[in-house]
Amino acid sequence: MPGEYGWQRVRAGDATISVAEDEPVACVSRPGEPSRIATWPDLDLGARATQLTFLSTSTGAWVVYRPQEAQDQSIAPGRTAAVHVGLDATARVADPLGDAQLIGATVHGLWLRDPAVSRDPDDITSWLSDDIRVRSSGGTEHRMTVDRRIAWALDTGASDTRVAVYTEPPRRSPGGWVYTTAHIPLRPGELPAEIRTRALALDPVDDAAMIRTMSALVPQRVPREADDPRASWRRARVSAADRAAAVAAATGEFANLDAYWTDPIGKTAPLTGGLRHPRVEVRGEWPDTRVEVSFWHPLFPSGRMRRTLHVFDAAGRFAPPLYASVHLMEDLATQKIPPIETAIDGILEI
Structure with missing residues (x-):
């Protein structure tokens, strides 16, 4: 129905990229050019409906699909997969992603970690190292070890990559858990195989400034109009x-x-x-x-x-x-x- 929310929209470089929340279609708009459409109707997401995460970078945007949570996870299992929509409306599938924890996205690709890594603040050892996989839009995967846990990875535009680590395990306080983070000074170009943050001069994160930065990257939800592009998923295989x-x-x-x-x-x-x-x-x-x-x-x-x-x-x-x-x-x-x-x-x- 026209007017209902049906799109998420982000800025990516000089483009505006919109993705349908319930259909395999994206629209890329750049100054002085006609809008271009990308679709991926054959992407196999298994037998479970999905939830969508939309992440922007200066070279395109990532659409990450993950199975919706169910009371009985054994019923109609789903699959996690991602699509990279380039500034030229090229759609490239990153599949499969398994159950990897999603950290963020930069010009290098999607940042992921092993799903088995504990999220428990009391599990001290899990906060003192990280094994990262960065899946590029071209399908290659870079593995990297870090001597602290990555807090987030994002791209604020103009190839400005922001990656932060937890400088220490979470600390208890009367108001709850306290997390201390700092930016990693990453060089342009290829990522290293190992990052030793203890040998670097880390830049402490300004929490208020970081909240403003992240808020600006949150996708905008916009209404679907009658003449918007549409696409239908291929029928799923459900036993x-x-x-x-x-x-x-x-x-x-x-x-x-x-x-x-x-x-x-x-x-x-x-x-x-x-x-x-x-x-x-x-x-x-x-x-x-x-x-x-x-x-x-x-x-x-x-x-x-x-x-x-x-x-x-x-x-x-x-x-x-x-x-x-x-x-x-x-x-x-x-x-x-x-x-x-x-x-x-x-x-x-x-």
């Missing part, structure tokens, strides 16, 4: 077993809405006060399967309220309904519902 498990997960999220909570003495209560006579129904075939959850509630005493969830995305990938029942509870508790007069045939879709 019959994963399809059935996905539907069961979606219906299970709304099981027993009239006895959702149980107190220490075994007394039950509905999802939210006043909710009665819930019904959960499955409609449609894959990939158009949807779950319809309807119930009676005092906010709409003349009929039933209904929430509809699509079990799969447009490509047929499982879209996990994580915390969907809690979100419904919050909407009812805050009375975040459409006008009563929008009800059709006694059903108010919320």
Whole structure:
């Protein structure tokens, strides 16, 4: 629908690059040139719907896809992959990325680390070294060891690479954990195989200035218009077993809405006060399967309220309904519902 948010937009060198949040398409606009379109409909992201991270550099932008979190991670597993969109609208796929932790992006490529590395502030040894993989837009991978953990890697424009390390393990304070960071003075050109920060004169990070810099790099969300370029994903390969498990997960999220909570003495209560006579129904075939959850509630005493969830995305990938029942509870508790007069045939879709 025109006007809804559907794009993320960043500055990359002298270009503006926009990527669709739900479709494999990007638009590159440069001064004095017609806009160019890049698409990647055949990128295999597995059987799970994805979340998108959009990172800019002075030579292009990275679109990183990672599987959405699910309550049962074994259902319809997904794949992590990335696409580099160049200033000439060339799309290059960096695949596979596995479960690597994403650190950031610079002109050198995507900065990644092993997913097994601990994020626990109390695990002191994990903060005293780092093994980094930098995946270039051309598909090559550079490995590099650092004697401290990398905090972030970003490109602020004009090939200005900013890479920072944690100078020491996190420290506890009354207000929480304290992290101390400093910039690494990287030289232009190829990255080294090893960085020994203890032998360098590090520049302490000005936190306020860094927050301003990072804020300026956050993608802008912009509305989709009727004449915007579109692209469709190739239909995902989802097994019959994963399809059935996905539907069961979606219906299970709304099981027993009239006895959702149980107190220490075994007394039950509905999802939210006043909710009665819930019904959960499955409609449609894959990939158009949807779950319809309807119930009676005092906010709409003349009929039933209904929430509809699509079990799969447009490509047929499982879209996990994580915390969907809690979100419904919050909407009812805050009375975040459409006008009563929008009800059709006694059903108010919320």
